[in-house]
Amino acid sequence: MATNSLGQSLDPKASLKHVNPATSELERNGDPAVPVALSLPQRPLDPNAAPAQPRDPSLKASPEATAGGMADSGLIKYKIEYVGVESGSVFFEGRRTKLDASEEPPVFEYVEVRQSSQHVLSVTTNTSIEDIPKTDRGAGQPYINILSPAVAEALRCVVDYFPEIDFFPNVIRIPEPYSVFVFFEKELTEYRKRVETIAQESDSSCPNRWAAKHIGIVQQFVREQVQKAVDAERERHARGYATYDMLWLLFKPGSDVYVDVSNKGAHEPNVVRSAMNSLLYGANDITEDEVPVIRQHFVDRGRKWCKLRRKVRCYYFDGFTTQVPRHYSGLAMPDPLQYQRWNTDGAEFIHLTAPESGPLKICSCKNCEETIYQHAVTPKFKGYTSIGGLAREELTDHQYFLCDREVESFVFKTRSWELLDVDGFQEPSFDSAHFERLVMKPSTKEFIKNLTQMYMRESSRSSTREELAIKKITQVHKSPTLRKADTTWSADFVEGKGEGLTILLHGRPGVGKTYTAECIADYTERPLLSLTCSDIGVDPKDIEQNLLKWFKLAERWGAIILIDEADIYMEQRQVQDIERNHLVAGFLRALEYYKGILFLTTNRVGTFDEAFMSRIHVQIHYPEFQDEERDRLWGGFFEKLEEDRETTMRITQSAKDYVQSQELQSLKWNGREIRNSFQVAVALAEAQGHKDKQGRVLIKSDHIKATVQMSREFRDYLVKLHKGDMSKKASLMGHRYDAYGKETAGSEKY
Incomplete structure (x- = not known):
């Protein structure tokens, strides 16, 4: 199951399917060149299948029964578990295979799982296998327990990312199909060859002296269990196909994938955490040619995301929110720190979680240090914890690739905090x-x-957020004289x-x-x-x-x-x-x-x-507009329309003459009334659709006259209602004096 950049499981319904025939060898090594996103569920039980017969736990595990004829059968344990179908918990265990006393530790334990509806409380530790209803049993998913310290140390040295398995307990559980051994087969083989000399040169106290032998036993077991199916599937991959039961082979944990989480065709970069069988919905193809372009887009987007989060500055935004899609256009202020103070949620940081990895160094001898520990891998996503784009100046391209798409921002038009899509931000444009x-x-x-x-x-x-913090600190430690010199005089x-x-x-x-x-x-x-x-x-x-x-x-x-x-x-x-x-x-x-x-x-x-x-x-009084100012307002709206709709609309000369007529000027409209009237006139003209020879909609005087008549009737109604106009009423109530300034209205030209 693919996960997002936080390592959280992704929606199993969202998937993308593509196999690149040209890179089958890379895929064989678990490094798909083309990022893909698929998931697969557990194989459902066949209700008509005959019940699997349990193995007698009193019998010693044999090579034929477990690893198909591999040597040293005494190094392999065998056990049966009975699991409640409803509870999923183990309620009965068959006895483990007894091993002969030996200084050599066992390699692994093979565990068969049987499912039963038997109630856990009705079974005791003395219950015989034969007492469990045979007709009620089905096969579960088997697994192996790694018991060899040398094999466990080898896994810790070569596996750079496999979060579904904890490699630090004394017993490491690995479920079928043992994918960690499939994905890291090449690395384990190289490790085994490198440590072959330890068996001859190390003393009897070195636990790694069994490494080459024990790794070979596990690899042979895995090969005989799944290699035939793996090889057949890789051959299908080379032809551009994949089968349902083997889809996990496409997804090595740590691989980059593009996932359509919302199932709307918008793919986002993620990292595979684990793969299991599940149904496929909304499968799409990403061609090989598209991958470099898409990847670079996400890297560039990550750089932009970090840039937006690091500086306290205003941007113009034209796009959508990332949660409940709403469109916004206008100025916005990215500010994650303030967003967190005003809201509980926020954008996701890069946070790839996994159990600790790296060798335990179970042996401190010089031979092990030079042969094993100096070659141990570094965890693949070391340093990827809680990367929010605030503190670091530069990230790697892969870290930019995984950055989130949403930025915590304040939208000035609505005075609301929103999670905005990073692609919608652009440099602001102020019109002086x-x-x-x-x-x-x-x-x-x-x-x-x-x-x-x-x-x-x-x-x-x-300023960057760090500069703001430094400025705040330095202001505190400055002398009062210097501090005053840096600020506006009061x-x-x-x-x-x-x-x-x-x-x-x-x-x-x-x-x-x-x-x-x-x-x-x-x-x-x-x-x-x-x-x-x-x-x-x-x-x-x-x-x-x-x-x-x-x-x-x-x-x-x-x-x-x-x-x-x-x-x-x-x-x-x-x-x-x-x-x-x-x-x-x-x-x-x-x-x-x-x-x-x-x-x-x-x-x-x-x-x-x-x-x-x-x-x-400062107090600024705004007197009532005179006819000259109203003419300027009308002219400004006419110019704006001609600039915005030059090829689709035209204002007739009759309309321009009418706005200067005594009939219209007698209404003494304010600026808002002029704007509203003209907006209605434009809407009426578009509705009627009268056009000139160039196909432009004509705005005529009749369109403006229609609004004039309604405005006059409404004003007459208000005058009768209030027994006088609004200016006189405001003056009588002591709210304002609109006549102020009329005496000197012509003394200064506008």
Whole structure:
């Protein structure tokens, strides 16, 4: 059964089948040149087969009965086990073969397994084999117990990866078909030839003096048991075929495989842990020509995965999550450390688990050291434990090959932590031209640009996680003078306070407050973290703690924070409203120590608590748009459509003239209303499908007029409902004064 990079068993239903005829010799040695993924289950019992007759355990094991005529029958034990069909546990053992007294240890014990529904409690140690119901017995999977210390040491010296077998107990259990001896036949044969001299040169106390003889006995046994079937199967492999019962031969533990775990055609790199018989589902072919390309893709992907995890910086993401597939497009911040603080799960590290391997050095003589231990293999995946891509600067190509495909990341658009597919990440693209399209007084625009220049320079430095940790440590040990020289100057005498930049944007809805924050984020090349009440909460006990968590994230990432419609947190405190007082006080405390750029927007500035006014560095008022500004907005939307849909849509001159007409300008639309109206007009034009000679959909004045009529009717309804327009109502309630600035509206051109 193939496993993932953590050594965990893979879905047995997901499989891929391919045999490369040109590499049968490599496969013979257990190193398939073409990675494949298959699994096979235990052969099911034939219910119609005659029950196997048990061997009398009182008889000494003979060469004919066990190893087909090999020498030294006294070196082989024989035993029968009876296993409960339902429980799977051994409830009765036949007596082992008695051996003649000899200084030479036994080589192995051959164990036949019989299955019975006999209840474990109804059988005693004195029960005779004949007492077990013969009609209720079937054959189980036999196995051998390696008893020779020399053979056990040989396995520990030549097997570099075989996690399903523990090579360190005194007795090593190896089930049929004895695949470890098949896969490592060449290595064991070379080992046996190398240690033949030890038998003649070592003294009687060296346990390895029996190595050559005992290895030969085991190899002969395995050969007579399975070699005929193995040779026949390898001949089939050379012709591009494989049989069901022998599929395990394709999968040497430690081989690289590509597995479609989800059974959707997306193959992922894995390492074979073990192989057993199982049904095959969704089998696919990977041709020999595709393998180098696929492998290099996974190596490159692993390099990218490590790069994303090592640096705290923002990327653009366009792709899917790796668990429940959801599509995201927009800025994302890979940050595994913070992900673990906010979530319990995460991406999988490379973690190939296996029992300890390597020789025990059962003999310390010089002969064994030179002949055996200097040639012992290094565990194949030594150093592959918990590789998460954070600490190491460079991995091997094979380690990159096995790296995970998901990156723990924060998605700014949804303000959620997600496991994102590494292939979806790309370099971010910030459009500073957005700031130039912002409808705002030139002097105000220039003021904001100058104010944020310093933060733009800071954001251009991306640090590795190690650099951030070193910076944090060195700041602690620096003198106060040097520490202050490295940070933004603050007029506050209390260190750590007032180092951020808090900007309040206030005005009626739809005049560009939120868009200003978005433009500044693009201009400074920083991500925008837009928070709402659902992110901060409304419980006074949680607000300060939640804000501090978001502030720390923003400082770590160099993000700009926008709290849209911040009225709920900044309203005037009342003596009788203790809950509101706590809410406002918590917000004020958190605000004091934030060190980044914070935008607050509101259309109800008149309700603010006066304590906030002294904590806001810059206040920018957005007056109502004049006709000139509205013309600029319409022109901007027209330009965007012509750029995006140049070959498929065209705005007629009648539509361009209509947006400057008195009929439309009398509505005094804000920016959001203009955007919504134009978007609806485009949808209507596409639905009607009127086209010019070039086949472009025409956007006419009628499409815009349709939205104008609905907007006028709705406004009339609201005026009658509130007995006046919204601006007058806001002024009467003390929320804002929209008439402010109209007196000087023409003094500065936009």
